[in-house]
Amino acid sequence: MHDLYCDRIDTPKGVFLILFHSEGISRIYFPGQDPECSCPEGKLPWNNLAEDLNRYLSGEAVDWSRYPLDTSCYRPFTKALLEEVRQIPFGRVCTYREAAERAGSPRACRAAGQALKANRHPVLVPCHRVVASGGKLGGFSGPPGWKQMLLEIEAGGSRREI
DNA sequence: ATTAATAGCGGCA
DNA sequence: TGCCGCTATTAAT
Numbered sequence: 001m002h003d004l005y006c007d008r009i010d011t012p013k014g015v016f017l018i019l020f021h022s023e024g025i026s027r028i029y030f031p032g033q034d035p036e037c038s039c040p041e042g043k044l045p046w047n048n049l050a051e052d053l054n055r056y057l058s059g060e061a062v063d064w065s066r067y068p069l070d071t072s073c074y075r076p077f078t079k080a081l082l083e084e085v086r087q088i089p090f091g092r093v094c095t096y097r098e099a100a101e102r103a104g105s106p107r108a109c110r111a112a113g114q115a116l117k118a119n120r121h122p123v124l125v126p127c128h129r130v131v132a133s134g135g136k137l138g139g140f141s142g143p144p145g146w147k148q149m150l151l152e153i154e155a156g157g158s159r160r161e162i
Numbered sequence: 163a164t165t166a167a168t169a170g171c172g173g174c175a
Numbered sequence: 176t177g178c179c180g181c182t183a184t185t186a187a188t
Contacts, residue, residue, distance in 0.1 A: 147169095
């Protein structure tokens with residue numbers, strides 16, 4: 001298959017680890033999740049990704065659609081749902097039910113949770129924009145606190161306080 | 163191959 | 176408030 005490489009992106013929030021090959025991004029790890037991977041290091045062929053990630057973390061709206069993702073590992077429903085989640089605009093959220101609805105299974109809100117758990121492309125596939133109804137935050141597969149932090153970043157836009 | 167468990171939600175009592 | 180069913184997927188049996 002395609003040879004897998006890894007690269008790191010330094011941000012004020014920590015170091016993100018990106019696994020990728022020539023066809024697209026295979027996986028993204030939050031800071032602190034470094035999996036001790038044994039794949040060779042390489043340079044990301046998408047030059048602006050690091051810059052975009054830093055802009056995003058500082059509150060700017062970033063369009064991730066130009067970065068190709070390797071979604072071959074996902075099951076059909078998971079793939080469909082993540083595709084929809086990817087199109088939730090910056091700063092907006094939807095519920096598990098709405099996400100499942102858009103993926104073609106209106107009653108699969110529980111399965112939606114399973115699908116989001118399987119997301120290997122956090123931030124680029126904004127799983128943090130799917131929240132539980134009733135004002136609850138819902139779960140998150142990443143490090144504790146990251147979901148809330150990402151939502152706050154998007155809500156604040158350019159921050160007004162220090 | 164079958165069962166249990168999971169980022170949940172909505173209906174109903 | 177609490178119980179039930181529903182959906183896709185995975186892990187365990």
